[in-house]
Amino acid sequence: MKTRFFIAAAVAGFTGTLAWAASDEITILPPAEGSVSVEQGLVAWGRIYEVASHPRCSNCHVGDSNRPMWSGPSYGKARPHGMNINAGESRIGAEHIPCATCHVTNKTGGNSGAHMAPQVAAEWQLPPVEFEWNGKSSIEVCNQLRDPERNGDRTCMDIAGHLDHDVILHWAWAPGGGREPAPYSLQEHVNDVLAWGVSGMPCAND
Numbered sequence: 001m002k003t004r005f006f007i008a009a010a011v012a013g014f015t016g017t018l019a020w021a022a023s024d025e026i027t028i029l030p031p032a033e034g035s036v037s038v039e040q041g042l043v044a045w046g047r048i049y050e051v052a053s054h055p056r057c058s059n060c061h062v063g064d065s066n067r068p069m070w071s072g073p074s075y076g077k078a079r080p081h082g083m084n085i086n087a088g089e090s091r092i093g094a095e096h097i098p099c100a101t102c103h104v105t106n107k108t109g110g111n112s113g114a115h116m117a118p119q120v121a122a123e124w125q126l127p128p129v130e131f132e133w134n135g136k137s138s139i140e141v142c143n144q145l146r147d148p149e150r151n152g153d154r155t156c157m158d159i160a161g162h163l164d165h166d167v168i169l170h171w172a173w174a175p176g177g178g179r180e181p182a183p184y185s186l187q188e189h190v191n192d193v194l195a196w197g198v199s200g201m202p203c204a205n206d
């Protein structure tokens, strides 16, 4: 709800400064049961992996190094977050410098300049260690994302809903600051997640 409110406020008050705010309407409409073959599901998975392994997603989805990554064309060489940033076990940097020190929510578009800290949401933090994708293969991430123990106990419908409700994900498709957006669109990604789910969450190692 907080997310919705923020997007509504951003659209009303700051149209134009936050590109992602305008494109927030996502439809969650799963294909009919039995209408997606395993082959089609695997094709959808291929696109899901392109998104999951993209720097706009994988820079945060790191493991127990607790170090976010700086990778993607705007960074040149891939490397751990500068300034010795370490999210700690809290994943929000409570043990060191909190992420929110720099990654605050700034409705005036504080993330639009090159090399500025993305200021998308006060909840800017690393996901739990089990959601580590950075540097992992398509088969590894696929098996992870269908495992309730490692996906936050979510069905595909839950994952699709989660994707829509997270402002950080809306940002990933319109990041500004010279950063490359995640591939496809949020709507296409949600459609792929739903299609993969309806096809039975196949992975290439089945």
Ligand code: HEC
Pocket (backbone or CB within 6 Å): 051, 052, 056, 057, 058, 059, 060, 061, 124, 125, 126, 127, 128, 131, 145, 150, 151, 152, 154, 159, 162, 168, 169, 172, 173, 182
């Ligand atoms: C700022 C860091 C950050 C970025 C960038 C980020 N995530 Fe996440 N992600 C999180 C956090 C934190 C959670 C845990 C929140 C929860 O479980 O409610 C999470 C959880 C998830 C989950 C549910 C857990 C799972 O593994 O099933 C999915 C799916 C997900 N993210 C997808 C994405 C995608 C797709 C992108 C890129 C478009 C992305 N994330 C970018 C921080 C991030």
Ligand code: HEC
Pocket (backbone or CB within 6 Å): 055, 056, 057, 059, 060, 068, 069, 070, 074, 075, 081, 083, 085, 086, 087, 088, 091, 092, 093, 097, 098, 099, 100, 101, 102, 103, 114, 115, 116, 117, 118, 124, 125, 126, 179
């Ligand atoms: C001292 C300020 C500061 C703190 C504290 C900080 N960051 Fe950053 N962060 C930055 C800056 C600046 C950038 C952008 C660097 C660039 O584009 O060259 C950045 C970029 C990032 C990126 C890359 C986003 C992308 O895809 O381009 C991630 C991920 C990230 N930070 C996560 C975190 C997390 C998680 C924490 C807390 C553990 C944190 N940061 C704490 C300043 C900070």
